[in-house]
Amino acid sequence: MNLDFVLTTCPFCGCGCQFYLQVLDGEISGVIPCKTDQVSEGKLCIKGRNAHRFVQHKDRVKKPLIKQDGKLRETGWQKAFDIIARRLEEIKRDFGPDSIGLLSSAKCTNEENFLLMKFARAAIGTNNVDHCARLCHASTVVGLMTAFGSGAMTNSIPEVEGADCIFVIGSNTIEQHPLIGSRIVKAKDKGAKLIVVDPRRIPLARFADIYLQMKPGTDVCLLNGLMNIILRDGLEDKSFIRERTEGFEEFRKKIELYPPEKVQEICDIGVEDLRKAARIYGEAKRAMIIYSMGITQHTTGTDNVRSTANLALLTGNVGRECTGVNPLRGQNNVQGACDVGALPNVYSGYQSIQDKAVRERFEQAWGTQLPQQPGLTVVELIDAACKGSLKAMYIMGENPMVSDPDLNHVREGLKALDFLVVQDIFLSETTMLADVVLPAASFAEKEGTFTATDRRVLRVRKAIDPLGESKPDWVIISQLAQKMGNSKFAYNSAQDIMDEIARLTPIYGGISYDRLDKGGILAWPCPTPDHPGTTFLHDKTFTRGKGRFTPIDYKDPAELPDREFPFILTTGRVIFQYHTGTMTRRISSLEREAPTGFVELNPQDAQKLKLGQGDTVKVRSRRGEIEINAFITDKVAPGIVFIPFHFAECAANQLTNSRLDPEAKIPELKVCAVNISKAEVQ
């Protein structure tokens, strides 16, 4: 009998909890929490505790599959590589490299994302590489970059406990980042004040000193209103504004246009509540803003993010311990996938592809010419596929057929492609449309690193051998690139790739497996091998020099309810499932809790529509319709409905709007107009 415990990192949300996988004779038998881990402290949520259950599931893809006569059939690696190499080269020759698009994955390691990005740029010669960060925090990267100079969580997770005011807006923290939610509740028990702003009465709301049930999509107006009160009451930090920021005067003029009475009208929040919230935040010594998808997934996403930055700058709550603007990243490695450059406009470490010096450094390292024009983003790639200018896609570990907005449009796009390769651990709604499916190894079968939401780089360690003939994603890309004649893709281990990342990426410069394996807690920026990492950013000076105020006008969401579509639909997740459910829906203990989707409806609306608890209803938008069970609850206000997007059989994204934020190109997944009617009984 051979028993082993392997310390690794949770593959679900961005908290970055570490735990031990218990391996008994090559079979993963359990998850043991790690008591010395800084974030989890021996505690885990239900997903983490069951994280081992999907790894050796019978549905795992174990051999490469190719499509023959409309069906996926098993084949060998050689043949699969031959087909991919030949088809990609043909398409590149006939239509140019920019007719190929690649989707990287926030579920994969930093090394794999870096390699796919390198594959796109150096082997294929296109900047058309993006990943699901486009659907979650693209607006954070753009928004905080212009305000502070760095688009990541400014402070670290343990600091939450030390704040004396926590302002949570658009984040269902207890459900989506349970180990951060737990710290918020702990801080609250210690005496911190808690302000929660969300259209839904989320579990965190019951602990709040003040809960504001705002109308979806009115974030800018609300935040401007709070800042208006802070300025009127003189609660701003004058010396901070004078010494460390710029653009204040212009910003102040804009804020004067948002008196509380106007905000009350637009956001549907009482003036007194607004005053109270502004006072709590404005008077706090260490106030922390926490936000998530509720801020970012809007056509005004970048504006929303900048407004949170304005609020922190105005009160001097940034650049100090236990303060800051803290976007909680959704996926286990969405921070890392952005950091290592799986984005169409930057290389690793957010170094612009249009900066000549940077590009030359990468060209020299990779021994080839690199493309100069920024590539297309996730939703733009699908649009290009529909229009026919994109001919082939290579998707690594993503399931756009459930996760992306306006699924009918996505299906149309993927079907129109000449060639689609999907690399995944399970068959998904997306692999069904693929020409070639490559079997990848899960987190438990490979070495690598994930970067948690607070910029900590964490080791992922191999517990068992890859199942069947599956291979770690980095091995697949490396072998495929070599097959296509690129000698610069030969690596002996994931560690080699990390060393290359460290060489080419200043913020990762001091990160190595050696340091991580010795127990180092390294949060970037960590430029040199003796640098201790950075727990909070913008100490003394902002990354861009001075913090920048941006005057922002409130704009309505792209689609508002009207007579035909009278309800506002907002989407999100539940604690028991994860994203498109390829992993969690195969875990029986999670599936038992949340077996299918539901639409949350206010009792008043249910009464008007004559609906009872659990009735099947038809939800329809301009883009599609689904049938789903009604869940009547006062969590949502009248006129607002909520659907979790995990479930392919009643996919919320059939309905959502793919209109984009003009700067960050993030789609408006949080607001669209829908109609609800009782479904015909069959």
Place this chain on the structure above:
Amino acid sequence: MELGRHLNIQLITHAELKEVGGRAGRFRVKLLKKPRYIDLEKCTGCGLCAESQLPEEFKEIQGEIWVDRIKIDESKCIQCGDCVPVCLEENKEIHGMTNIGFERRRFLEVPPEDRGEIKPEILMQEVALMDSSARDSFWQKELSKCIKCYGCRDVCPLCICDDCELEQPEWVRPGQIPPDFPLFHLIRAYHLADSCTGCGQCEATCPMNIPLLTIHNWVRRQDPEIIFDFVPGLEPQVKEKLISSLEGKPINERGVRR
């Protein structure tokens, strides 16, 4: 007990670990010893302190249990302070009462309006001193933190059922967080009433820091009559008060394995 006899092991009870330094083989720890009512090294075990407030019928039982040395159960102490004078009376030279005992005594000598607040030392005692409505809202608040990770059950060395009652939709609605008050946690407390060893793993692993051990300690230390308002041997309808399913069905209709 075996452990206590080991030459290199010294048991330090009622203390809190403040800091661990050094490395394996040569650890350095900093402990905070909490004040006790009784100095265990000095106490002669005469038992008079206990008798001072106990009703007649308990004295014999207590005498039996406390044959060696007295330890006052903080969760049950009502802080009357009567133990101090009897101890001084009986053990004139070396008395077992510690400063904290004396403090309690002095506390009671000042008129009520001048008394400051004596904070209970442990949560268990704090809960014991609450009246029933305060206790209800305390548990409402604590248990509403639950995110149903099932960690308490998963780590419990005594939770060994093959299919768990917590997963039966009759008792606990699936997919809801927090679970409906208070069935989820009371089912566990009830199941473990006779087997919980007080190891505290459930509380240590709870992501929301719910004081789960206090629930189990409560159950272990109290009579079923007090906790469940239940007297064994009474007629069946009394059982219905104990626990009922979500639809309000009494326990005997649904049937339960324990």
